[in-house]
Amino acid sequence: MTSAEPSTANTPADKALCAALANEHAVVYGYGIVSARCAPEVNTLVSSALNQHRERRDQTISMLTGRSVTPPVAAAGYQLPMPVITPADAEKLAARMEKDSEATWRAFVEQAQSNDDRTFGVAALTQSAVLAARWKQQLGDWPVTTAFPGAD
Amino acid sequence: MLRAEPEFAPVVNRRRVLTGGIALAALAISAPACSSPPAPSAVDELEEQLTLARHDSELATTAAAGTDQQVGRALKQVAAERSQHAEALTTEIKRLAPTSTSSTPTDWATTPPSAPPPPPPLASVVTSLKASADSARQLASTSSGYRAGLLGSIAASCTASYTVALAFGAATS
Numbered sequence: 352m353t354s355a356e357p358s359t360a361n362t363p364a365d366k367a368l369c370a371a372l373a374n375e376h377a378v379v380y381g382y383g384i385v386s387a388r389c390a391p392e393v394n395t396l397v398s399s400a401l402n403q404h405r406e407r408r409d410q411t412i413s414m415l416t417g418r419s420v421t422p423p424v425a426a427a428g429y430q431l432p433m434p435v436i437t438p439a440d441a442e443k444l445a446a447r448m449e450k451d452s453e454a455t456w457r458a459f460v461e462q463a464q465s466n467d468d469r470t471f472g473v474a475a476l477t478q479s480a481v482l483a484a485r486w487k488q489q490l491g492d493w494p495v496t497t498a499f500p501g502a503d
Numbered sequence: 504m505l506r507a508e509p510e511f512a513p514v515v516n517r518r519r520v521l522t523g524g525i526a527l528a529a530l531a532i533s534a535p536a537c538s539s540p541p542a543p544s545a546v547d548e549l550e551e552q553l554t555l556a557r558h559d560s561e562l563a564t565t566a567a568a569g570t571d572q573q574v575g576r577a578l579k580q581v582a583a584e585r586s587q588h589a590e591a592l593t594t595e596i597k598r599l600a601p602t603s604t605s606s607t608p609t610d611w612a613t614t615p616p617s618a619p620p621p622p623p624p625l626a627s628v629v630t631s632l633k634a635s636a637d638s639a640r641q642l643a644s645t646s647s648g649y650r651a652g653l654l655g656s657i658a659a660s661c662t663a664s665y666t667v668a669l670a671f672g673a674a675t676s
Contacts, residue, residue: 373504373507374504377504377505377507378505380505381505426507426508427508428507428508429505429506429507429508430505430506430507430508431505432505432506448505451504451505453659455504456655457652457655457656458652460643460651460652460655461648461649461651461652463647463651464647466644466645467644469643469644469645469646469647469651469655470640470644472655473640473643473644473654473655473658473659476655476656476658476659477636477640477655477658477659477662477663479659480659480660480662480663481659481662481663481666481667483663484663484666484667484668485667488667488668493576494580494668495663495667495668496580496581496584496660496663496664496667496668497584497660498583498584498587498588498591498656498660499587499591499653499656499657499660500656500659500660500663501652501655501656501659502652502653502656
């Protein structure tokens with residue numbers, strides 16, 4: 352690992368993994384906003400979701416480093432897709448971030464070249480699908496699930 | 504994805520990824536003219552997933568009849584999503600094996616329930632979805648490309664259904 356010079360992602364799998372990591376950075380940032388704006392009743396859900404994404408981010412960085420690919424770093428800040436003022440805004444942002452995560456992880460699953468990578472990607476896709484459903488349930492949206500997470 | 508500021512360009516481009524997949528799919532379709540047909544095992548594995556999807560859909564539909572409105576609505580949603588899975592799997596099977604004599608959805612949808620048994624409990628739908636999610640997850644890890652993504656989405660969908668949408672009381676314990 353030390354002998355190989357870290358490089359930019361070249362393979363479709365590495366590019367997809369970098370894209371997924373860039374999204375995880377954004378999601379971890381976004382959950383900070385969600386945490387600040389959400390109602391106290393959803394604190395547990397926020398903490399659980401944030402921890403899952405932090406863990407996923409760190410695992411993804413390790414995977415990329417292990418492939419001698421330079422992991423993308425987090426941006427200094429991110430633009431929110433909409434104003435997040437109320438608790439409901441915070442829940443909508445969370446649901447949207449999980450949907451974005453589903454898409455990046457499904458894209459990685461499609462590009463991955465090993466069983467381990469696909470297993471990792473499917474686990475991430477599944478976690479985000481479950482979290483998206485929890486946020487939609489919290490918002491009172493219906494239905495809370497979709498047939499093809501990451502592709503619909 | 505949240506947009507980075509000031510100049511952190513997102514690398515996500517799902518459309519491009521998909522375009523690549525479509526191009527490969529086109530190759531796969533034209534290839535059989537001069538090569539051996541796809542391994543039957545891939546089709547068999549998808550047929551197995553198709554059977555699970557249809558079974559779950561029917562089970563959820565019949566279970567909905569014996570529940571209150573709120574649970575029934577959730578079960579009908581599960582039935583609809585598992586039907587969508589069955590459709591997507593059928594399409595993929597036909598793409599892999601255009602000459603396959605695999606049964607079409609009409610073969611099973613029109614089968615009349617002769618002596619309707621009592622509706623299965625919610626817990627049986629949850630158990631069935633768990634098994635289906637595990638099966639799709641395992642097959643996703645050994646598949647590749649679009650098929651891996653499709654199976655991954657199916658596993659994620661089933662998991663979200665039984666852990667969130669069907670989580671009424673102790674049914675999902």
